[in-house]
Amino acid sequence: MTHVLVVDDDPAIASLVAFKIGRLGARVSVESDGEAGLAAARQLRPDLVVLDWMMPRMNGLEVCAALRADPDPQVASVPVVLLTAKAQESDVERGFVAGATDYVVKPFSPRELVSRVTAALPPGALTP
């Protein structure tokens, strides 16, 4: 079963994302800050991480960089979809430099997020 980790300090967004992805038949875990998210990713080794940028205790970029530097190859290669309220081109570049697979700018449509998450996973991992 495909396992998606959602890391966002805003419970409204975290639960919305979890609901949408859960409806596609994935198992969803939720963490509410960067440090907890990194620890969960290392322990749970999910198939994809949806990661908020602006968070207390390690922001999304730091978590992303830490994941990419992880000795566990599965953790280091996990697809990461970044959630950001920053729309500027330079900010987007920073996200990719930190190792993000894709990004969605807030306020985003849940449909769009699901499309990007589906695209970042191997074909057939989710069934929209």
Place this chain on the structure above:
Amino acid sequence: MTTPPPPGWPALLGALTRQLPDLTVCLFDSGHRFLLCRGTWLSRRGLTEADVLGRTVTEVVLASFAADVDGLVAAALAGRAGTAEFAVDYAAVTGAPGAVWEISAAPATGPDGAPLALVTCRDVVGLRAIDAARSTSERRFRTAFDTAPTPMALLATAAGPAPAAVSRVNAALARLVGRTPGTRLEWDLARAAVADGLAGGGLAGLVERALRGETDLAVDTWLRHADGTLVPVSAASSPPVPATAPDGSERTELVLLLRDTSAELATHRALTEALAGERRAAEHQRRLETLRGDFVAAVSHELRTPMTGILGNLEVLLDGEAGPLTPLQALMLATVERESQRLRRLIEDLLTTAHLDSGGLVVLDDADVDLAAVAAAAAQEVAGQLTRRGQRLVPDLTGPAWVRGDAGGLRGVIAELLSNAAKVSPEGAAVRLSCGPDRGEVLVAVADCGPGIPEVELPHVFDRFYRTAHAGAQALPGTGLGLSLVAHTVAAHGGTVSAESGPQGAVFTVRLPAVTTPTHLAGSPA
């Protein structure tokens, strides 16, 4: 026969007349005969020394005053010195200019003890002329000095370390310090220059430095007015000039020129205060702008996250993913969704405005853009809005129309203009969109069928948060930010946007610099 002159005398007289070129010296023996004669008198008479030696006074000197000169010689031979003046007109004799001879005779003694008469003779006309000229120029100087509109003081100092004293002040200076020119004032100012009792310390220093030979001197100082107040002055000094005092002694003089700087100081103070006020106001304004920018940015950021929650959950609800909706629930949620989207646009506009305020650039990309194609895409973007109001778009696009810039930003500009046109035009009306090259520029025009914009409002339609009276009265949706962002974006592309109004409605025109040969096409096969 001639007696030889006493030994030593010829050399002495020669040296004397060389030292004093205007002096003529003659020596007579007891027979009133010339023993020696050197000097200019001879040439004035057209004679040489050889012509006169051995001859008597009466034989040589002009008859009109020969007896008088002879009398002077006789007196000297008798032991009495004397002086007399004689005016002579040489015109008739030698053609030389006339002279006034001052002739002095003094007793002398020859080596053999015989009495001799030493006569000196000089033309005092030239000396008198110099004296007269000096006194005339002195009078002229005094008159100019006394009546000059510039306050001035004449300072004099005797040789040595004595301090300079004011010897004369003019009427303008007396007026400046509320006094009448006179001895008392001159004494006062003299003391002032020394002891600073009546004038600022700079004045004494200025005079000292001028006397030391320093040039281009000026100081800002003050004088004490008779009423006790201080008069600010700028003082400058002339170079020191050697002069002769009325008693004949040598002294150094200089002129102090003073300028009343009260008005200048008052103006300067007022200007300084005004400038400081201006700076304070500008600084305050800048702080307010920064605060506002920070506030808007923070608020907008914080608003984006809840908007995600609101719009995302609405989408899930409207998609029926959380269970079926009744038609009324669907209708109400659609209203919530529409209003939330409006709120989202407002937040986006605020965030963009704050970004621009903090010096951010609106041009994200710098590429060759076919504005005609961009206009078509913008028309597509607002097609839904036009359709809902039964309106139709009348496009007149001539492409390609190349410009440099950011396609997304430019599409937003045209979409904003089209959306505004749709809002102000009545239902079923036509909105016209034209785009094409125009004399080195690319021109985009959007014309609506609305009520037009009153002339007084035209200069403000691109102001931030400005809404026309019509938009307010009709409660048309909008934030007053759209057109200001249009203006920002167009300006960032080096273009201009303008609004005109006529009876058929308003026309918004965007002009951008045209690119003749787009980079990506340059060098490609024709």
